[in-house]
Amino acid sequence: MKLPRLVIAAPSTGQGKTTVAMGLMAALRLAGQEVSGHKVGPDYIDAGYHCLATGRPGRNLDPHLVGEDRIVPLLLHGAAGADIAIVEGVMGLYDGRLGTGGFASTAHVATLTSSPVVLVIDVARQSRTVAAVAAGMAAFDPTINIVGVILNRTGSVRNDAEIVAAMETAGLPVFGLLPRDEQLATPSRHLGLVTASERDDSDEFVDLLGRVIAAHLDIPALLHAARTAPDLEAQAWNPGTEVVAEGTERPVVAVAGGRAFTFRYAETDELLRATGCDVVGFDPLVDTALPAGTCGLYLGGGFPEVYASELAANRELLADLRGAVESGMPTVAECAGLLY
Known part of the structure; x- marks a missing residue:
């Protein structure tokens, strides 16, 4: 079954992957795409924001809870009728259940679903080293198809150019640069973000996020990358x-x-x-x-x-x-x- 898709990952928590994933879902929807949102792991909160961004139920992909064999069927079930699926990762790309070699990590789900991976990296207080981090993540497991990066919290034209040039040397395309913007900050508490249903401004926030992402990311290039995902040989969960x-x-x-x-x-x-x-x-x-x-x-x-x-x-x-x-x-x- 054909399903264009991307996994949005990061080197660690706090890099901005939730912001980018939500914003990308909203931006694609604004561009006329039917978008299906998914979250690696048992996270209910991010899935609630995915629902707002896509207008469809937010879905979870968690090999720890449902086993490996149900991940692709659940992805296809959740994405039925969608033009594209966006899968938001959890923690760092390779971080999974301890002592298992990365079981239930974002990389594990990307492998199970044969999905291209886009890295989100917070570049504040860094320069060319960002490219070294991205290149190292790509080399760590060559079976993970890292197709490019999104630079988050950029702030200097000269520094941005330095990072982009280093990324080109590393052979990793840059899909966009997202500048620092406190309007895009989401309030958090002990289990993560404040839930979408508890915020009176949730709809306005997601709309703003979608417009900002559309302005700063190369949406056609991301769509092209998503369409390189191979067909999935499975039946949708029923x-x-x-x-x-x-x-x-x-x-x-x-x-x-x-x-x-x-x-x-x-x-x-x-x-x-x-x-x-x-x-x-x-x-x-x-x-x-x-x-x-x-x-x-x-x-x-x-x-x-x-x-x-x-x-x-x-x-x-x-x-x-x-x-x-x-x-x-x-x-x-x-x-x-x-x-x-």
Whole structure:
């Protein structure tokens, strides 16, 4: 199956790959492309921003959780109908589960999906050494197809030219230079970025990011690089083949959402629907009762501790929830949902 695609990677966390990946998704969408966003590993937060940038569910590619064989089928499932897939890496390109030689790293996922890799490098306080870092990463594992670099946080015309010339000597194309811009900074806390659903300016921020990236990156060259990816010999994952639907009734499964409960995989809802369930969201911050006809509960993760007083004040919903759980209603409560 043909799927143009790129993996956005970096030498380490903090280089700007999330900013570039989100912005590239938004810029491609502004250019008329149907874009599918993916994240290496179990990260819910970045996937939420991918959803905003692409208008499609953000997806995860995590060999540690699902095994190697499901990575390409999940990629194809998430990218169904898309013109291009952008895969945001995690940590440094070769950083994976410790003691495994890089299992579940960005490089591992790039290998499993036969995807071209674009490096994002923060060039602040560096010059020609940036090219040495990029060349070393390319030489470390020649099976990883590093097709070029994006220079982030550039600040000096003369220094930029020095780095670009060194990259040319190293044989690595430069797809663009992204200047330092505090408007592009995203607020963080203990588990990463502040979630997209908690920011009132998320849509405006992603739109700004897309326009900035479109102005400073060579979008046609990146599209060309994405189209060099080989065809994938696999079938897209299908939730209907994973589960069995029984009966004709469609029981309602109430799924917590809103600002306090944002951690959930898109495939969870898809699997529930494939079993014949109606998945109905509710917001514990504002809703005073569970959805009508609720037969099952799913309380996922998020940051309810940030909204503890508001959640505690919604006593009507708490009483309804408590009664449902005490009555024996099937309930999954994990991570922050279990605390709630």
